[in-house]
Amino acid sequence: MSWQRKILRVDLTNGTTHVEPLNMEWAQQFLGERGLATKYLWEMMDPNADPMGPDNVLIFATGPLTGTMASTSGRYAVVTKGPLTGAIACSNSGGKFGAELKFAGYDLLILQGKAPEPSYLYINDDDVQILPAGELWGTTVWHTEETLKQRHRDPQIKVASIGVAGERGVYYACVVNDLHRAAGRSGVGAVMGSKNLKAVAARGTKGVRVKDPKRFMQVVKETHALLAENAGVREMTELGTNAMIDVMQDFGGLPTRNFNEVQFAGVDKIDPAAMMTPKPNGHTNLITNKACFGCTIACGRIAHIDPEHFTVVNRKEYIHASGGLEYETAYAFGPVVGVDDIDALTFAGFMMNEHGMDPISFGVTLAAAMELYEMGVITKAETDGIELKFGNPEALTVMAEKTGKQEGFGQVLGLGSKRLCEKYGHPELFMGVKGQEFAGYDSRALQGMGLGYATSNRGACHLKHDTFAEDMEDQTGKGKAQPCKDSQDATAALDSTGVCLFTAGAWGSEHLARQVDAACEGEWPTERFLETGERVWTLERMFNVRAGFSAKDDTLPERLLKVPAPSGTAKGRVSELDKMLPEYYTLRGWTRDGVPSEQTLHRLGL
């Protein structure tokens, strides 16, 4: 119950598919989605394998709550070895694709090998076929979704696909589903491309059953109410996640111009108020908010570009509604590249979705390139004649499109910031951890965030821990290790259920455990739920240890460790990672080199 008890294995090399029972012992240990996929990955592949080679394994995983009435239950995770980082990658996404895959009867879809020719996978309940991608190869995500719905004569098909960026190995290519939701980070889309797999089209009509429907519906009623009553959730509904940008601006934690600054003068032009306010010509950026499957929050923004804007003035095909700015996209197309033109930001967002790229990594990579350009290291001869300066909206929009299509300088930007900075002899300008670029929070102003970035198993990431409250209360490294560890474990457990992290403001682990307990076989008290999270976190870490990662990789760029924040509430501060990290290892039961001890592994049954 709640699990479908079936996994779908696809061997792309041999063109075979088969259905096998879900290992229920593992399900009881790792729950689902992120956790269960990590266990399968761990058992199936050598962590030293080439992430872009046929030996890498690509897993699409739903959770036990995916497809149920638990709020935000549309999520699935893509778990694989990430090409951007060389570490384990776990990117999750909303929209409707994940629930559809589950309704087709599968907890996990496991893809192995490499198709001899560009292909896509069609799943209609028990009917599973590997079909030639044909002329779909080389086209966009948006074109692919539309074409597959037409080809299979079913508008209810849900599609997860890659664009040219994924086909051509952009290191931060993502898997996009439902036009503008994405498993965004670490280059999971490039792995899909390396397997010659353009898309997965799913249609499911089997539904999902829960263990105790009566109790589950009662728990759901209560947990829906908790979300409805929560002020923070209401903020997400009405303003979107971009509400954060005004707060980070005043706090002085908003990375600006490749982290040279922490506040951005143009923030008022790209914040939620700017999205909602009509321009002099009457155009308003924001149209409405939009929910993912099962979500009672609806933080998603649907926006459109001013028809008079330079990006679309002769391109009518982009004068329509689509996914609008969230906090991370506003940051990555705004402050970190110094651009404050809201239509340019919105256009860049469309490009990311249409071509399948991670906005955070793209924006921070562009920021590094801009810094190198201003230093004179990169010249106009290389940038296809574009003035690659901070603040130039044209540089943002043109490069977003070129990178998506892998044309001209876009091919260099497709390397990601780390490889780009190394190529030009300035590795110190890479703003990220383990090869993955930072999200929109500066580690000098938010100390716990820095520790979370440094220790995240998929490279720099803001979504794998939650120390916002602690960071805003106290700006030293004191007392950050414990909440960082605890929230990492709680988040790993949450990510293994099939619901969205944005419930965390209203739901504690006890609320998630109660929903899992009513839905799933076995008993799921909060303690067991949290221990599952710690087990997941530790197994991810073990994957990375085997792949060659150690304490030396749990670090931050010198710019954050040595150069004091130039303004804001943290003016004069640097990241105190050196104080937090040893404390964190001790709390985790890891050695000084960041390796989980035998004792810790034994305690967690690993």
Added chain:
Amino acid sequence: MYKSLVLDADKCTGCVQCELACSMENEGLFNPARSRIKVFEFEHGKRSIPYTCTQCEEAWCLHACPTSAIVINRETGAKEVIDAKCVGCKVCTIACPYGTINFHSLTGKVVKCDLCGGDPQCAAVCPTGAIVYQ
């Protein structure tokens, strides 16, 4: 005057909680493919529009049924299918101009919204007031 389901597309976010609640109430599992209410989406999610039986006065489905398997619930005004009488001929699905009575391939009978006997679950769970029973 009977109460009816008032659908306001301007308030709909497309979360499909209504489809989930409907399928649980009527089929005992979460399955939008078996829901009697559907949410349609247009232009990248710009519009999300919930849609189900209006329990219309004319009740073409009722008049078309050759076995009198569709009757009016006196309490709620809902046009309900009596499973024991339905032979699955699908004439009602042709008669209905709104396409809101459908053939259920597993049971071989037709299904439609019955207002959950006066407590429609789609309205009970709708988080935005896009579906109201009044």
Added chain:
Amino acid sequence: MRVTVKTGGLLYEYLPPERTGNRATLELAEGTTPLALMQQLRLPQDGTYLVIVNDELVPEEQRGERRLAEGDRVSINPPLKGG
């Protein structure tokens, strides 16, 4: 004395009607504390807030002590989480 107040999230709902978006310039009695200002705006007392005065974080225990001055910039924010 006049101070400018900027609010985060939906707290602009507590600013006086003459606000511009999420900002307002307020005339306050000399020596008003951030806490008194928050009470004057009728912000829910059980809420958690992030208060910043002129780029300086004002922790909860200091909000009743620190005196605001002419021209101060006060930023009051709800406890948002990241996205």
